[in-house]
Structures are given as structure tokens and as C-alpha cells.
Amino acid sequence: MHAHVCALLFAATRATARVAPYSRLNPAELGVDVVKRGKEQAPAADRWAAMEGAPDAAGSLARPTNAWWTNFVLGQGPSELENANGFAIPYVLWPAKRGISAGLPFVLAQANQIENGFDSTISFVTLGASDVRTGHRVARSDALSVSLEWEGTAAAPTAHAGAGGAGPHAHAPIVRGSPYLTMEYRGTTPFFDSAQSLDPQVGFAVDGEPGVCPGKFRGRRFEFVLVETDETWVVWSSHEVEVGCQTDGALLQAAAPLSDGVWRAALTNNCTLGRSAHHCRKSPPADPEPPIFADILEAHAVTYPISAEVDLHAAGDDAAVRIRWGTRTMGDGSNGGRGKPAPALLMSAMEHHRRMGLCGGAGGKAEMVDGVYQRNMNGGLSLVIANE
Numbered sequence: 001m002h003a004h005v006c007a008l009l010f011a012a013t014r015a016t017a018r019v020a021p022y023s024r025l026n027p028a029e030l031g032v033d034v035v036k037r038g039k040e041q042a043p044a045a046d047r048w049a050a051m052e053g054a055p056d057a058a059g060s061l062a063r064p065t066n067a068w069w070t071n072f073v074l075g076q077g078p079s080e081l082e083n084a085n086g087f088a089i090p091y092v093l094w095p096a097k098r099g100i101s102a103g104l105p106f107v108l109a110q111a112n113q114i115e116n117g118f119d120s121t122i123s124f125v126t127l128g129a130s131d132v133r134t135g136h137r138v139a140r141s142d143a144l145s146v147s148l149e150w151e152g153t154a155a156a157p158t159a160h161a162g163a164g165g166a167g168p169h170a171h172a173p174i175v176r177g178s179p180y181l182t183m184e185y186r187g188t189t190p191f192f193d194s195a196q197s198l199d200p201q202v203g204f205a206v207d208g209e210p211g212v213c214p215g216k217f218r219g220r221r222f223e224f225v226l227v228e229t230d231e232t233w234v235v236w237s238s239h240e241v242e243v244g245c246q247t248d249g250a251l252l253q254a255a256a257p258l259s260d261g262v263w264r265a266a267l268t269n270n271c272t273l274g275r276s277a278h279h280c281r282k283s284p285p286a287d288p289e290p291p292i293f294a295d296i297l298e299a300h301a302v303t304y305p306i307s308a309e310v311d312l313h314a315a316g317d318d319a320a321v322r323i324r325w326g327t328r329t330m331g332d333g334s335n336g337g338r339g340k341p342a343p344a345l346l347m348s349a350m351e352h353h354r355r356m357g358l359c360g361g362a363g364g365k366a367e368m369v370d371g372v373y374q375r376n377m378n379g380g381l382s383l384v385i386a387n388e
């Protein structure tokens with residue numbers, strides 16, 4: 001079990017007289033499972049796509065340090081990659097060999113410490129591409145997003161130009177606050193998997209129809225109920241695809257590369273059958289919870305964030321924070337309904353963001369969704385509909 005301690009994203013909106021210093025205790029002395037890195041402490045030079053080496057407006061070639069995602073580009077070996085995690089909100093994410101892994105945090109509280117726990121052994125999922133080289137690179141980044149890219153192994157380069165070059169690749173825009181995992185495929189083949197087992201009774205559905213794994217299916221919406229975490233995950237594909245599924249560990253594998261497509265995945269229920277140790281109302285066996293967030297996640301799945309613009313504005317004792325998300329829409333449009341405008345972005349906000357008025361306050365255009373989508377050490381996290 002690897003624990004991850006998260007940092008606050010925003011400072012207080014109102015300058016306070018005197019703030020006590022954060023604890024100076026060494027987490028290791030408190031028994032926190034700290035990461036020991038055997039090798040270099042700085043990202044390797046080959047962790048950056050070429051365009052990241054372009055000078056910025058000030059002519060600087062400096063790369064971001066101490067970003068919330070810096071861990072993603074530290075470490076090389078498999079166990080170091082597992083420790084390369086960051087709290088992307090709402091999921092704890094870490095790069096896998098050929099994709100991005102996600103675990104749901106749960107609160108670990110003791111007398112002298114509180115942390116977001118997660119499990120990188122079994123209780124996570126991975127969205128990736130099966131025909132890419134291991135080793136991800138940063139293609140671009142800003143204050144709230146980072147895009148990772150994997151180079152395809154297909155011999156013939158395709159005609160599709162991507163952010164990192166003209167060859168086949170997979171590209172993951174990771175934007176803090178997105179309740180979905182997103183991967184763009186250019187001549188590469190999607191998969192979604194987990195070390196967990198599919199529930200044998202209700203485990204798998206394709207476009208709303210129950211399916212039996214192992215098997216082959218065609219569709220664009222795939223639903224998984226996982227045994228160990230009791231989580232339901234939905235995978236949306238921009239295009240209808242042929243897939244094979246396996247049950248133990250759960251695997252959804254596309255049969256062919258997507259020339260230009262997107263897969264998205266989101267957790268729709270974390271107490272599906274009443275057996276989650278962390279997220280049901282009482283210890284298992286508990287009552288199953290209805291999937292109250294499934295419809296809203298479905299309705300907004302086609303619009304995804306790729307970047308963020310953050311404006312900070314200070315006047316006297318007050319500070320205004322404005323976030324504008326850069327977006328894309330996946331697929332040929334038929335997923336969202338032809339002719340209809342793309343739905344607004346669905347993001348998430350932590351309790352302290354709401355209290356600071358970051359969501360919908362002072363001219364903001366955000367619409368809050370009722371209910372707590374996820375609990376972490378900062379409190380209840382809610383879904384928010386907003387492009388800014």
C-alpha cells in the first residue's frame with residue numbers, strides 16, 4: 001500500500017493575519033510509507049517530448065519543477081513508476097508502462113496524521129494503448145494540466161500528425177479535477193484493464209446489454225463491475241469498436257487501432273453491490289448504492305478537457321481566481337447526438353474550492369451537481385458543470 005499526501009491547490013482567498021507553519025515533523029518518523037528513490041531525483045531528459053524544449057515567451061528553456069505532476073516523470077523501473085503518483089482529483093493517477101493508472105483515494109486517519117490512501121496493487125484500473133513503446137513523455141503542461149504521450153510501435157508511420165510528431169501515438173490529457181480518464185489514439189489500439197476480477201453475475205455490459213466474458217463484442221459503451229473494489233466503471237469509445245473481454249483480471253482490448261479516436265473511462269459507482277470496504281455506508285455486507293452519478297457522467301462524456309488557463313487577480317485583501325478549461329469533443333458527433341451542441345465540461349470541485357467561491361461564485365458560470373461524488377482527506381468532492 002502506497003500512501004499519498006496531497007497538497008492544497010489554492011491558497012486562501014483572503015489574506016489572514018498570521019498563519020501557523022505547517023508541521024515540521026518528518027513523515028517517515030510518523031510511520032508514513034515514504035517513497036525512496038534509488039536513482040536520480042530529477043526527471044530524465046527523455047521524459048520530455050521535443051516541443052517541451054521550445055523556449056517560452058521569456059526565452060527560457062526551464063521545465064516546471066515541483067508541479068503537482070512532477071512525480072509522474074520521476075522514476076524509471078516498474079516499482080518506481082508505481083510511486084510516480086499524483087492526486088489529479090478525484091483519482092490518484094500514475095503512469096503505467098503503456099497508459100495511465102487510476103485508483104480512488106480513501107481517507108486514512110490516525111491520531112497524529114491523516115492521508116489519502118490508495119492501493120496500487122489490485123484496486124486500480126488502467127486506460128492505455130497496447131501497441132506503444134513503454135516510456136511516456138510530457139507533451140505539454142500548464143498549471144492544472146499535463147499531457148503524457150506514448151510512441152506507437154507500428155512500423156509504418158500514419159498520416160496523422162499528433163502533438164509529439166507524425167507517427168502513431170497515444171496521448172493522455174490529464175487535467176486536475178476531471179472525473180474521467182481520457183486517452184487519444186492516433187493509429188494505436190486502446191485497452192482498459194484492472195488486476196481486479198469482473199463480477200461473474202453482473203460483470204460486463206456492452207451498449208447497455210449484458211455480455212459474457214471472455215467474448216468478442218462490438219459497441220461504444222462498456223460497463224464493468226469489479227469484485228475487489230465493488231466499483232462500476234464505464235468506458236466510452238468515440239467510435240464503434242470491436243473488442244475482446246477477459247474476466248480475471250478484467251480486460252477490454254480493442255481488436256484494431258483507432259486511426260483518430262478517443263476512449264474515456266469514469267467511475268460511476270463505488271458501492272455497486274454493497275461490498276466496498278471503504279465507500280459503502282456501513283461495513284460490508286452493506287446495501288448496494290444506486291448509481292446516482294451515472295446519468296450525468298454519461299451526458300457529459302463526449303466533452304473532455306485538454307488544458308487550463310488560470311488567472312489570478314489580487315485587489316487589496318481579496319484575490320480572484322478564474323479558471324478556463326480548454327476542451328475537445330470526441331468522436332464523429334453521433335455520440336452526443338448529431339447537430340446538437342457539445343455538452344459543457346463535467347469537472348469536480350473539492351469542498352474548500354466551493355467554500356472559497358471558486359465554483360459559481362462571483363460571476364462564475366459553474367453549475368453544481370447535488371451529492372458527494374467522492375470523499376478524500378479534504379472532505380466531500382462534488383461534480384461541477386462548467387467550461388470556466
Ligand SMILES: *[C@@H]1O[C@H](CO)[C@@H](O)[C@H](O)[C@H]1NC(C)=O
Nearest residue numbers: 268269270279372373374375
Ligand atoms: C463513493 O463513496 C462515497 C463515500 O465514501 C460516497 O459519498 C460517494 O457518493 C460514492 N461515489 C460514487 C460515484 O459512487
